Amino acid sequence: MSVDTGSVPERFEAALADLDVTVTYTDPAGFDRTLERIAREPAVGTSLPFSSVSLPDWVNGEPTPRSLDSAVTGITAASIGIADYGSVVLPATPAGAEQVSLFPDLHVAVLREADIVANMPTAIARLGPELRDGGSAIIATGPSATADMGSLVRGAHGPKDVHVVVLEPSGERDE
Amino acid sequence: MSETDRRAKADRIRRLLETEGDAVEANTLGFNQGRYDSVADLEDYEALKDEARAIKEDAIERLPELIDRVTETVEENGGTVYLADDAADANRYIREVAADREAERLVKSKSMTSEELEINEALERDGVDVVETDLGEWVLQVAAESPSHIVAPAIHKSREEIADLFNERFDPDEPLETAAELTQFARERLGELIADADVGMTGANFITADSGTIALVTSEGNARKSAVVPDTHVAVAGVEKIVPAVEDLAPFIELIGRSGTGQDITSYVSLLTPPVESPVVDFDDPDVAFADRDDDREFHLVLIDNGRMAMREDDQLRETLYCIRCSACANSCANFQSVGGHAFGGETYTGGIATGWEAGVHGQESAAEFNDLCTGCTRCVNACPVNIDIPWLNTVVRDRINRDGDESRFEFVYEELVPDDEPGGVDLQKRLFGNYETLAKLGSATAPVSNWLASLGPARTLLERVAGIDSRRPLPEFERETLRDWYDNRGSRTESADADREVVLYPDTYTNYVDVDRGKAAVRVLEALDVHVRIPDVGESGRAPLSQGMIATAEEQASRVYDALAEHVDADRDVVVIEPSDLAMFRREYEKLLPAGPFERLRDDSYEILEYVYGVLANECDAAGLRSGTDGPPIAYHSHCQQRTLELDRYTRAVFEDLGYDVVESDVECCGMAGSFGYKREYYELSMDVGDRLAEQFTEPETRDRLVVASGTSCEDQLGDLLDREAVHPIQVLDPRARFV
Ligand code: SF4
Numbered sequence: 001m002s003v004d005t006g007s008v009p010e011r012f013e014a015a016l017a018d019l020d021v022t023v024t025y026t027d028p029a030g031f032d033r034t035l036e037r038i039a040r041e042p043a044v045g046t047s048l049p050f051s052s053v054s055l056p057d058w059v060n061g062e063p064t065p066r067s068l069d070s071a072v073t074g075i076t077a078a079s080i081g082i083a084d085y086g087s088v089v090l091p092a093t094p095a096g097a098e099q100v101s102l103f104p105d106l107h108v109a110v111l112r113e114a115d116i117v118a119n120m121p122t123a124i125a126r127l128g129p130e131l132r133d134g135g136s137a138i139i140a141t142g143p144s145a146t147a148d149m150g151s152l153v154r155g156a157h158g159p160k161d162v163h164v165v166v167l168e169p170s171g172e173r174d175e
Numbered sequence: 176m177s178e179t180d181r182r183a184k185a186d187r188i189r190r191l192l193e194t195e196g197d198a199v200e201a202n203t204l205g206f207n208q209g210r211y212d213s214v215a216d217l218e219d220y221e222a223l224k225d226e227a228r229a230i231k232e233d234a235i236e237r238l239p240e241l242i243d244r245v246t247e248t249v250e251e252n253g254g255t256v257y258l259a260d261d262a263a264d265a266n267r268y269i270r271e272v273a274a275d276r277e278a279e280r281l282v283k284s285k286s287m288t289s290e291e292l293e294i295n296e297a298l299e300r301d302g303v304d305v306v307e308t309d310l311g312e313w314v315l316q317v318a319a320e321s322p323s324h325i326v327a328p329a330i331h332k333s334r335e336e337i338a339d340l341f342n343e344r345f346d347p348d349e350p351l352e353t354a355a356e357l358t359q360f361a362r363e364r365l366g367e368l369i370a371d372a373d374v375g376m377t378g379a380n381f382i383t384a385d386s387g388t389i390a391l392v393t394s395e396g397n398a399r400k401s402a403v404v405p406d407t408h409v410a411v412a413g414v415e416k417i418v419p420a421v422e423d424l425a426p427f428i429e430l431i432g433r434s435g436t437g438q439d440i441t442s443y444v445s446l447l448t449p450p451v452e453s454p455v456v457d458f459d460d461p462d463v464a465f466a467d468r469d470d471d472r473e474f475h476l477v478l479i480d481n482g483r484m485a486m487r488e489d490d491q492l493r494e495t496l497y498c499i500r501c502s503a504c505a506n507s508c509a510n511f512q513s514v515g516g517h518a519f520g521g522e523t524y525t526g527g528i529a530t531g532w533e534a535g536v537h538g539q540e541s542a543a544e545f546n547d548l549c550t551g552c553t554r555c556v557n558a559c560p561v562n563i564d565i566p567w568l569n570t571v572v573r574d575r576i577n578r579d580g581d582e583s584r585f586e587f588v589y590e591e592l593v594p595d596d597e598p599g600g601v602d603l604q605k606r607l608f609g610n611y612e613t614l615a616k617l618g619s620a621t622a623p624v625s626n627w628l629a630s631l632g633p634a635r636t637l638l639e640r641v642a643g644i645d646s647r648r649p650l651p652e653f654e655r656e657t658l659r660d661w662y663d664n665r666g667s668r669t670e671s672a673d674a675d676r677e678v679v680l681y682p683d684t685y686t687n688y689v690d691v692d693r694g695k696a697a698v699r700v701l702e703a704l705d706v707h708v709r710i711p712d713v714g715e716s717g718r719a720p721l722s723q724g725m726i727a728t729a730e731e732q733a734s735r736v737y738d739a740l741a742e743h744v745d746a747d748r749d750v751v752v753i754e755p756s757d758l759a760m761f762r763r764e765y766e767k768l769l770p771a772g773p774f775e776r777l778r779d780d781s782y783e784i785l786e787y788v789y790g791v792l793a794n795e796c797d798a799a800g801l802r803s804g805t806d807g808p809p810i811a812y813h814s815h816c817q818q819r820t821l822e823l824d825r826y827t828r829a830v831f832e833d834l835g836y837d838v839v840e841s842d843v844e845c846c847g848m849a850g851s852f853g854y855k856r857e858y859y860e861l862s863m864d865v866g867d868r869l870a871e872q873f874t875e876p877e878t879r880d881r882l883v884v885a886s887g888t889s890c891e892d893q894l895g896d897l898l899d900r901e902a903v904h905p906i907q908v909l910d911p912r913a914r915f916v
Pocket residue numbers: 434497498499500501502503504505527528558559560561562563565
């Protein structure tokens with residue numbers, strides 16, 4: 001949390017840079033092309049709860065244990081971004097968003113710009129009702145990591161790389 | 176402790192210093208530095224800690240109600256809650272769950288609570304294959320060793336050792352070498368084991384009563400896999416892990432990683448509300464889309480009492496339940512940095528707070544094993560995110576252990592010598608150090624004969640054998656003329672009537688009988704600042720008995736000190752203290768030993784000597800009478816642990832700076848001497864090992880020719896022993912009559 005100046009999205013971006021996580025801004029029109037550039041195939045994903053975009057055809061949108069196991073990229077939605085930490089909140093879903101965000105080497109988190117909040121208390125306050133409603137979510141900050149083997153290594157049991165795609169609004173805001 | 180026990184203990188510590196010390200030191204120092212860096216970025220660190228503390232206090236207060244609440248919410252969600260009385264009860268329940276599922280394999284993510292249960296052994300006896308999936312825990316499982324740290328369990332093993340272990344055990348095609356290779360190998364192997372596990376077990380860092388959510392603070396991703404890949408999830412947690420609501424998690428999420436490994440936040444904070452909606456990952460049915468599955472997940476929350484409800488009723492041990500097991504107290508502890516949790520720990524828990532946990536869940540004997548490794552230096556106090564006074568807890572347990580001793584064993588030896596209020600069973604070594612004032616009085620009255628006697632070989636051998644005082648450690652030499660005698664004869668050089676200020680200088684035992692010079696320097700400096708000085712007839716602060724766990728004696732001495740100082744405080748005289756550990760008594764520990772009124776008055780009117788000098792100088796007093804940096808030598812300065820905990824070190828720094836001194840300051844946590852600790856036979860080598868970190872800083876090219884300056888008695892002694900250069904107190908540097916270079 002070395003950044004405390006700038007707008008909320010700017011701080012989010014700077015915090016992600018500190019984590020070595022790349023962030024790409026795009027709008028609905030450029031979304032497919034952006035994903036194509038970032039994701040490596042084979043890719044699996046779970047459907048995005050945003051009306052303005054959906055997963056392109058080349059992403060397996062109905063993952064199974066087998067496709068999950070062989071996928072290189074997993075694409076899921078993030079419901080909140082936390083500027084102070086560069087964290088993304090990943091809701092777990094019956095379609096397997098939790099697994100898709102965890103098994104492949106590269107995780108691409110898709111987040112709406114409007115969902116970036118300044119700090120942890122705000123994010124937790126938003127999560128309260130969802131968890132009380134039975135929901136589960138992961139606050140993920142950068143790739144998985146361990147220092148147990150003598151020095152810091154990424155990709156301990158989870159992704160080695162994380163890429164955040166921030167979806168900017170364009171005329172047709174979803175809601 | 177007998178001589179044989181002492182020798183055995185010393186041997187064991189020496190072995191750990193040799194085999195595990197280096198890896199533990201490198202890792203804990205890294206974590207600790209990370210903590211400093213990371214909390215410095217927090218806007219309101221103190222407020223966040225207060226908030227975290229308040230949540231825990233409230234939660235433990237309302238614990239029975241919260242247990243009921245969480246039981247309701249989890250059951251409404253479709254899970255089961257089992258409240259286990261003790262380890263055996265919990266294990267029986269978990270074994271039943273495994274048997275019902277006909278489980279062949281259980282994968283487990285790291286959990287100290289499950290270590291407390293020794294659940295692995297229990298399940299393995301039933302033929303269940305238990306696999307630790309946290310990389311550090313797995314290394315230990317493969318090596319058949321126990322954790323040495325509550326957060327980083329394999330902290331004591333180097334990469335080379337892990338590589339050797341894996342290469343020997345698994346015989347891979349290509350020998351594994353780098354951390355990346357080892358991690359990748361473990362990931363693949365564990366990935367396969369997780370894939371066909373029948374049950375996943377996790378702990379819980381927090382449980383929210385309002386939603387039934389399990390919060391898991393991790394970085395590897397194995398906890399997530401263990402919880403969601405198999406269809407059955409068992410979470411084990413002590414009852415103290417419950418907080419009222421989801422919103423209460425916020426301060427802990429911001430504090431826990433920073434406090435422990437120094438990360439701003441761990442990679443994952445999982446907030447799982449089980450049974451989770453995530454589909455089961457069934458590799459026996461690899462082509463069924465997740466979305467098409469309709470899983471019937473099973474979730475069991477096993478809440479464990481195992482002594483905790485009794486701790487809640489115990490006014491002292493209750494604090495332990497606020498602990499969030501972040502490990503900051505271990506990482507900031509100089510002794511822990513040297514030996515790690517295999518020496519500084521009990522059956523399960525390690526580090527500063529381990530005494531509280533072990534006494535509470537495994538009983539006092541388990542805490543007795545390592546409790547003395549807490550020297551009361553207080554470096555952990557400000558590090559704890561829930562403001563637990565960890566050294567005080569350790570003192571309380573030490574006192575209880577003392578009282579468990581054999582009442583009649585030592586009584587006869589020295590009824591006369593030891594005017595304390597302790598039962599006869601207290602260990603001889605402890606009683607000797609706890610009654611240091613009496614010894615000092617006697618030693619001074621009979622000096623130089625006493626010094627000569629004490630320096631003789633036979634006397635040292637006897638002291639070592641009977642009282643465990645290491646013969647390699649030079650003993651303090653008592654002065655025939657005490658500071659008070661000197662001052663009474665000399666009289667004041669400033670007239671009370673004309674002086675701008677009037678103080679009472681507290682004659683601590685060491686200054687009064689041993690290091691009289693620093694007392695004289697203090698008087699001269701104060702007088703040069705036009706302060707009228709009085710040195711009252713007042714006894715030891717109680718620090719010596721307190722550090723041996725002799726609380727009743729400390730209490731008695733505290734009231735005597737207060738009685739002697741009260742008239743001065745009433746007359747608006749400031750109390751000035753040279754020895755930081757005595758000032759810490761007045762400002763911290765007296766809260767536990769005196770009634771509130773006296774404690775507050777003494778706390779508010781007492782000052783550390785350099786703090787006082789700083790205050791006088793800040794009031795535009797003329798510093799011309801003090802020796803300035805232009806005449807003074809360049810300095811290598813080591814502040815004192817308790818002084819730093821009270822954040823008083825800045826005054827010494829500021830005074831040196833204002834007077835133009837060239838100062839290099841040490842940044843090590845502790846000198847290792849810590850009062851009587853460095854004298855003890857069983858800890859001498861550990862004390863020197865800790866001291867070596869400081870010695871290294873003061874033998875570098877930049878520091879090796881500087882005058883060594885230290886604020887505490889113990890630090891001065893230790894530096895003297897380590898460096899063969901005499902160390903002096905900062906006040907002696909400022910003394911207009913100072914004689915050293
Ligand atoms: S006592 Fe405090 S510092 Fe130590 S582990 Fe517990 S919470 Fe952390």
